Structure formats: C-alpha cells, structure tokens
Amino acid sequence: MDGLFVNYFFLIFSLIAGLMVGSFLNVVIYRLPKMLFSQFEGNHTRSFNLCWPPSHCPVCEKLLLKRDNIPVFSWLVLKGKCRHCRTGVPSGYLICEVTVGLWFSLMAWYMLPHITVTEFIFSMGFFSVLYALAMIDIKHMILPDSLVYILLWGGLLASVMDIIPVSPLNSILGVIVSWVVMLSVLELYKKIRGQDGLGNGDVKLYSAVSAWLGLDLLPQLILISSVIGCVFYLVVRVYYSAILRVSENPFITENKAIPFGPAIALAALIFFHANIVVF
Numbered sequence: 001m002d003g004l005f006v007n008y009f010f011l012i013f014s015l016i017a018g019l020m021v022g023s024f025l026n027v028v029i030y031r032l033p034k035m036l037f038s039q040f041e042g043n044h045t046r047s048f049n050l051c052w053p054p055s056h057c058p059v060c061e062k063l064l065l066k067r068d069n070i071p072v073f074s075w076l077v078l079k080g081k082c083r084h085c086r087t088g089v090p091s092g093y094l095i096c097e098v099t100v101g102l103w104f105s106l107m108a109w110y111m112l113p114h115i116t117v118t119e120f121i122f123s124m125g126f127f128s129v130l131y132a133l134a135m136i137d138i139k140h141m142i143l144p145d146s147l148v149y150i151l152l153w154g155g156l157l158a159s160v161m162d163i164i165p166v167s168p169l170n171s172i173l174g175v176i177v178s179w180v181v182m183l184s185v186l187e188l189y190k191k192i193r194g195q196d197g198l199g200n201g202d203v204k205l206y207s208a209v210s211a212w213l214g215l216d217l218l219p220q221l222i223l224i225s226s227v228i229g230c231v232f233y234l235v236v237r238v239y240y241s242a243i244l245r246v247s248e249n250p251f252i253t254e255n256k257a258i259p260f261g262p263a264i265a266l267a268a269l270i271f272f273h274a275n276i277v278v279f
Contacts (some may be wrong), residue, residue, distance in 0.1 A: 010108050018104025019071035021124070022097035025132050027055075029096070032132075032147070033140045060085035071097040096135070103127060122158050126151070126212060126272060130265040133205065137261030143201030148208045155211025166214040174210030178218050182206045202260050209268035217271050225260075225267035233258050 031050050038048060055064040062084045068074045075094045082089065104124055112120055129151045137143055152175065158164045159171035166174075182203040189197035210218055236258070 007109075007112075010112055011105050014108035015101050015105040018101035018124075019097050021104070021128055022100030023069070023071040025100060025128060025135075026093050026096050028132050028147075029135045029139070032144055033136055033142060036142065036144060057082040057084060057087065059087040071101070092135075096131075100128065100131065119163050122154065122163050123272075125154060127269060129154070130209075130269060134259075134262040134265040137201075137259040141199075141257070141259055143199070143205055143261050145201075145204065148201070148204045151205075152208040152211050155208065158212065164212060166212070170214040170216065171211050174213060174215040174218060175207045177215055178210040178221075179203060179207040181218070182222075196257070198260065199257075202264060205261055205264050209264065213268065213271055213275075217275060221264075221267055221271060224270065225263045228266055229258065229260050229263035232263060 027050055031048070035048060035050075055069055056062060057064065060082065062082075065083065068078065068083055072094060075089060075097075078089070080089050080091065080094070081087065107123065107127075108120065111123065115123070129147055133143055133147050133151075136147075155164075155166075156168070156171055156175075159166050159168045182198065186196070186198045186200070186203055189195075206221070209221065213221060
C-alpha cells in the first residue's frame, strides 16, 4: 500500500511539475526569439527578457492576473481568450502545457521504478530543451545558442556524474566528431550546390545531443534524423499543395529550406530512450 501511494504521489507530482515546466517553456518559445531579433536589430530601447515585463496580453497589454497563469486550468476557464479584451489565446500554449505535463507523468510511470530521481530530472530536462528548440525552429527557423549550449553542457555534466551510461570520453568524442562531420557536410553541400543544405544551428544541435548519446550512436542519429526530415518535408508539401491547394507553406521557405531541428530532436529523443535509458 505504501509503495502504491508513493507511485501515485510521483505521478501527480510529475504531472504538476510538467504542467509548470510547459508553462515556462511557452514563455521561452515566445520571448527568446524576440530577444534575439531585438539584439540583432540593435534595439535596446525597451527592457525585454524572460522575466520582464510580467505576463500580459500582447494585444491590450494589460497584466494577467495570477489566477490567469494557472497551466491548462486558466486557459479552459477563460475559454482560450484574454480576460480583458477577449482576444483569442493561441491553442499552442495549451498544447505545450498538456504535452509536457503528460510526458512528465508518463515517463514517471514508466521510468522511476528503474532509475533514480536525479536521472529522471536530467531526462526531463533533455526533453524540455529539445521541445523548446523544436518549437522555436518551426516558428522562426532558428536554434538559439543559449538553449543548445544548455543541452551540450548538460550532457557533458550528466556523463561526468555518471547519470547517463555514456563515458566522459565517449561524450566528448561524440561532440567533436559530430561537429566536424556535420560541418563538413554543410560546407561540401554549399560548395557543390551553391546553397545551404544544413544550418549552423543544426550542426551545433547535432553536437549537443551527441554529448548525451555518445559517439557510438552518431551514425544512427544522422540516418534517422535525415529520414524523419525527409518524411516531414514530403508530408508537408503534399498536405499544402495537394490537399489544401495553396502555394504558401509556413514550414518551407522560398529556398526550399525546412526546419530541421525538430527532426534532430525527435531522433535524439528516440535513441536516448531506446538505447541510453535502461528500462
């Protein structure tokens, strides 16, 4: 009975923690690109970061009440609208909170009997950063260095602390070799085709996730992420051109580029749980 209570406690706690992390990731996904674009344009007239200004409606700019920031619950109570101006709140906010909350609780149910709480926290951190990177790449075609470096150093730290079954040497070699290989692919493609086939952010992301997976899984990571990217490209093209019959595609730019970060993130997540996390 005590064991059952502990299991239910961890499930509920993980769900609540996941909802809160999902709410924070909404802030990161929305604000971090704006911060980067503002710095790039040299616009420093207004203080804007992850903490300031406080949560507010982007339309009427009125501050949100504390009870309006409760994950999922507030969105449902307000029916997806601003309390003040009744402007619709994108469903992506709700989807993020629900997705992360369910992932945390599902992994708690599946993993905690087999791994320590510290390993679980690092595993959820791995997922959370990958999720934020994937969503930002889909929306803005960028992979912020700050998140990529968190992923990189987190993987190296997890290796040194023996949290993941990847030795520090294997982790470091994975970072270095993946960076050299993918940068070579980038430069070679650019030289042959005269255009980018891979972004610098993608190269960095390959290196960052290789810190978690090690050198041994690098070939599989490259292969599966490429397959996922190709499938995503074909599905999106068919959906928008053949089914919706529209020429504008929000996921494919004018030079036929697609956000490749989600493919790398999904492949890394698959190999992390299939080969690294021992169930």
